Amino acid sequence: MDAATYVLPALLKGAWISLLVAVQAGALGLAIAVAAGALREMANPILRFAIGLYVEFFRGTSAFIQIYWAYFALPMLGVRLSALEAGTAVLALNIGAYGTEIVRGALKAVPRGQREACHALGLPVWITYVKVLIPQALTRAILPFGNLMVDLLKGTALLSAITVTELTFAGRQAVSSIGHPFLIFGAVLVLYLIMAAPIAWGARAFDRRARRWQTEA
Template identity: 40%
Template structure:
């Protein structure tokens, strides 16, 4: 183990880790927005909305995220969509994770007993009010763990953007391997930094889960 090399490259890898964090945050926000819309569509009274929501989930869950990144970055210019690597990677990952988060959200809502809605309606709540004030708060507690799992998968999935030359952790590792010929040390540092990010995120998810459990 070349510890001198590790000490020398660590600052560069920490900078690259911040790029990974930025991509994760942007993709997460986009994914949550997309998931909210898809969930609303899938639970709509309109057949076409349900169909479009189901089709979106099927397409994005049924195809590899890497292909989606390539399609947006390399195929986008053919239809007038020209994006920088960072933007293309963030958007593609956000659209992808949105499909998974939509199912987590829908599952949380469906897990709330139907009697809650009926009881709220019997007390004079309109459907929208009953959903917002009665069903959604209970569903939100059930969504924390599944959405947390999706977020962890997203952070690890950001490694795919290295394939379109985004200078994240994985791309930086590949570049240093080519110049140092010491893959063990390089990938060890990369793995540890990913583990730090995932462990920190896991602690946050556990804290949120405990907090809502105590309020139940």
């Protein structure tokens, strides 16, 4: 009972930090994904190349090493971030990179006739994307983005490498202090599941609602 009194508040505090990081990194990452995904579909080859480099860099390198680099190497260049800021920024950039490809694929899935109609009406490119193409693409990207957010939540465990006291780090501290790894890490697994399940359920519910809206429209 004494162990539970000590461990549970620490794990709940760690879970709160994990959730906070996931929300902040997710919001920033989704904004990056929508902007970069749309810009990569436009005609400017330099812009497409630059966004492609960004996407391939973050998809092709280890997020674990990226976090170390942001926290330990950037200060040598005069950029100092707290552990929480460095971890959140790296996770957001990773989500943005994977999300860019989701948005790009969703835009390609929008019927070509929509673009041709906008062109025939003489609509500017930015209005075509903002008012017509992106809203339709996002309805197709709900489930992939939901999966990405679940992965992001689990990925917050990487921040334990730079001593952010999120859920995984809190569990490790508790095991180091009182032992009982089976029970403590079991509780950590359950807490991750409790946080991840509403994201998955919410994405499925939102997807069903979006599909009904498209059918009715």
